[in-house]
Amino acid sequence: MKKIQLILSLSLLIQLGIAQDAHYWTEQFGTKSMLLSNSVVGVVEDLGAVYYNPARLALIDNAAFVISGKVYELNKLNVANATGDNAGASQNSSDFGGAPSLVAGTFSIKGWDNHNFAYAFLTRRRMNMNLNGMSDAYGSLIDPLPGDEYFSGELGISKQFTEEWIGGTWSYSKNKRYSVGVTGFVTIRNQESKSTSQLQAYNNEDVATYYNRKSYSFSNYGLLFKIAGAAKYEKLDIGITFTTPTMGLSGSGSFRYEQYFSAIPGSDEIYVRNLQKGVQSTFKTPMSVAVGFGYKLFGGTLMASAEYYTSIDQYNLMQGTEFIGQSNNLSYTPVLYDHLESVTNFGIGYNFVFSERVNGYISYSTDYSASTEENQNLDDNSMYLKASTFTSDINHFGGGIVLNLKKADITLGATLATSSYKMERPIDFPDGNGGSIVDPDEYSKVNWNRWRFIVGISVPFVNDIAKKWENKLTGEDK
Numbered sequence: 001m002k003k004i005q006l007i008l009s010l011s012l013l014i015q016l017g018i019a020q021d022a023h024y025w026t027e028q029f030g031t032k033s034m035l036l037s038n039s040v041v042g043v044v045e046d047l048g049a050v051y052y053n054p055a056r057l058a059l060i061d062n063a064a065f066v067i068s069g070k071v072y073e074l075n076k077l078n079v080a081n082a083t084g085d086n087a088g089a090s091q092n093s094s095d096f097g098g099a100p101s102l103v104a105g106t107f108s109i110k111g112w113d114n115h116n117f118a119y120a121f122l123t124r125r126r127m128n129m130n131l132n133g134m135s136d137a138y139g140s141l142i143d144p145l146p147g148d149e150y151f152s153g154e155l156g157i158s159k160q161f162t163e164e165w166i167g168g169t170w171s172y173s174k175n176k177r178y179s180v181g182v183t184g185f186v187t188i189r190n191q192e193s194k195s196t197s198q199l200q201a202y203n204n205e206d207v208a209t210y211y212n213r214k215s216y217s218f219s220n221y222g223l224l225f226k227i228a229g230a231a232k233y234e235k236l237d238i239g240i241t242f243t244t245p246t247m248g249l250s251g252s253g254s255f256r257y258e259q260y261f262s263a264i265p266g267s268d269e270i271y272v273r274n275l276q277k278g279v280q281s282t283f284k285t286p287m288s289v290a291v292g293f294g295y296k297l298f299g300g301t302l303m304a305s306a307e308y309y310t311s312i313d314q315y316n317l318m319q320g321t322e323f324i325g326q327s328n329n330l331s332y333t334p335v336l337y338d339h340l341e342s343v344t345n346f347g348i349g350y351n352f353v354f355s356e357r358v359n360g361y362i363s364y365s366t367d368y369s370a371s372t373e374e375n376q377n378l379d380d381n382s383m384y385l386k387a388s389t390f391t392s393d394i395n396h397f398g399g400g401i402v403l404n405l406k407k408a409d410i411t412l413g414a415t416l417a418t419s420s421y422k423m424e425r426p427i428d429f430p431d432g433n434g435g436s437i438v439d440p441d442e443y444s445k446v447n448w449n450r451w452r453f454i455v456g457i458s459v460p461f462v463n464d465i466a467k468k469w470e471n472k473l474t475g476e477d478k
Contacts, residue, residue, distance in 0.1 A: 022371035022388040024288070024309055025345045025396065029102045029122050031411035031456030034071070037363035037398040039347030041305040042230070042239035043294025047104035050120040050169045052290070052305075053239040054181030055230035057106070058116045058173035074451040116181075118169040124187070125163040132156040142201055142208065144264050149203035154196075161191035176232070183226040187246055189283050191387070192217035211260045216336050216385065218253025218318055220283040222246035237294040244287060251281035255320045255334035257383055272325035276334065281318045286310040286340065286370075300353050306346040309370065314339035317387050334383035340370040349398070359402045361413065367394035392421040392446075400454060411456035419448045 030048020347365030400413015
């Protein structure tokens with residue numbers, strides 16, 4: 001049984017290594033802003049301003065309505081020596097599809113000449129991670145079972161979340177040099193996670209089985225604000241943005257726990273099952289302050305940004321009620337907690353002006369993990385779970401061109417997010433030769449790469465069309 005328990009505990013290490021759930025700069029908003037890897041707080045020129053710096057909205061000459069922006073995403077994951085089957089064993093996975101993008105537009109209010117307004121719908125963060133491992137072996141693997149046995153096992157980890165923001169922006173500038181602005185966002189966070197272990201063995205007489213499942217899900221609604229200022233000079237643009245912590249509006253979730261075990265001589269059979277719904281949920285986010293500048297240099301613009309995020313002390317995101325296992329009379333209390341460290345990210349980019357109608361962009365930014373590295377209880381009987389688990393840092397690179405045509409701006413480019421790190425081997429099955437299942441010196445190397453290919457169209461004259469229709473409806477064009 002000891003060997004089986006080791007396999008089960010190791011399966012949870014997958015969760016520690018793959019999920020991108022503790023980063024703040026993983027997404028970019030606005031076509032040019034994506035090419036510049038978040039380095040645009042002081043000089044954002046598209047409707048990404050509603051997120052990066054609301055004050056900049058009043059300084060943009062032709063705020064465009066984003067009518068389409070296609071972003072295609074390729075994720076590639078490689079886990080070298082993942083199962084321990086042999087020195088070269090690895091697991092590879094990839095997927096290709098659409099990526100989250102910004103939908104935004106501007107509008108005006110009659111009589112408010114120096115005031116600018118916008119609305120936005122954006123996917124702040126998103127993740128869909130699934131990793132499964134399976135193996136089988138034959139030999140004397142489980143001590144309580146006499147003789148040799150057939151052994152098979154399957155382990156799985158999945159984690160999904162989406163965080164959608166819906167916002168409105170107000171920005172004011174009296175002289176087109178200094179401006180202030182505020183964006184209010186309603187946030188919607190949905191998250192779920194599941195880990196399962198299923199093992200079975202047969203020795204020509206008895207069949208032994210083990211099944212364990214832990215899962216949770218929650219939904220939270222909140223409200224936050226971005227408060228910003230900006231200044232525009234002949235060669236220098238600067239900006240600052242404060243983001244408030246999320247004020248919770250409502251939230252609830254559920255826990256599910258199952259553990260079944262039978263037919264091992266001398267061991268007690270286990271049946272434990274519990275499902276809890278309607279558990280109160282509270283989701284916290286940090287306060288942050290971002291600063292940035294853009295400086296005209298060598299015929300183009302050099303830009304840089306940095307953003308500091310405060311830490312979040314350990315708290316219970318959800319806590320269920322205590323329950324007693326049906327067969328073993330053990331006490332269980334499901335808890336989902338989180339604990340985030342403070343981090344500072346920075347980005348740098350450059351805008352090449354090749355001609356009046358052609359601009360090029362290149363950039364780099366950091367994306368440090370805020371997840372803490374405290375040890376987690378990997379005991380199968382524990383329901384003390386951590387929400388944010390990815391502790392490795394990510395690097396972002398971006399580049400592309402923007403064609404400024406008469407009737408539209410067309411953006412073509414690509415970005416790369418990459419992370420590479422070592423971790424304890426996540427899955428280790430018996431090899432059937434009587435060897436040790438766990439080698440403390442063995443590691444898996446994890447390589448994660450996300451490519452995004454951007455095709456964006458912005459239409460500056462949409463506001464003029466809207467104004468003409470407004471005049472027709474009000475009779476002002478007569």
